[in-house]
Amino acid sequence: MKRNKTIIWITIILLVIVAFLYYTSSSGTFSSKEKDFAVQDTATVTKIFLADKDNNTILLERDSTGTWQLNNTYKARQSGVNLLLETLKNLVPKYPVPENAHNRIVSLMASQSVKVEVYQQVYRVHLSDNLEFFPHEKRTKTFYVGTATADNMGTFMLKEGADVPFVVHLLGLRGFVGPRFSTEEANWRDHTIFKTKLFNIESVTMEM
Structure with missing residues (x-):
């Protein structure tokens, strides 16, 4: 009786090991770079470039004062930039597009997607958090943002150079991020008409 129980337990353990190995091997077929969409340190982001299939482009750049500029012409809306940075930081891949839907999604993204390029200040020499030398701007992320999934709970995204798109969602959001x-x-222009501190205003006159 004890012998039978031992055989049963050994069989169960072996099945668990086989299942674990199968899961890890199948989930490991995608490199980390293929599903690495998030920008961990958004404080170092210096520039974001967006481009769609109709040749519409957006260039957001942080100037020396920390103010974001739009297309080298306008001041960017800070709340919009903050939302974009928050989005970039919290992107999480849910799962790769299933094989039977791969060609359809890739074709769809070829005609309906936005190219995203993220640039950050990085250091050529990094010894520790307090010992970094030779800062320069570098493009650190390039990926494509496609349409929403059928249930509107995710967004199709594809890293540049990758073969398989992923369904990506945003932590804390029930919806899509396109x-x-x-x-x-x-959508990115600052719409401020008049800006000054209240205590600087001595009087206000209105004429009809």
Whole structure:
């Protein structure tokens, strides 16, 4: 009786090991770079470039004062930039596009997607967090943002150079993130008409 129980337990353990090895081998077929969409340190982001298939482009650049500029012409809307940076930081891949849907999604993204390039200040020499030398700007991320999934709970994304798109979602959001990568200039412009501190205003006059 004890012998039978031992055989049963050994069989169960072997099945668990086989299942574990199968899972890890199948999930490991994708390199970390293929699903690495998030930008961990958004404080070092210096520039974000967006481009769609209709040749609409958005260039967001942080100037020396920390203010974001739009297309080398306008001041960018800070709340919009903050939302984009937050989005970039919290992108999480859920799963790769299934093989039976691969060609359809890739074709769809070829005609309906936004190219995203992220540039950051990095150091050529990094000894520790307090010992870094020779800073320079480097493009650290390039990926494509496609349409929403059928249930609107994820977004198709593809890393540059990767073969398989992923369904990506945003931590804390029930929905898709495509609109946050808008290529409409009006969505990024700062709409402030008049800006000053209240205590600097001595009087206000209105004329009809």
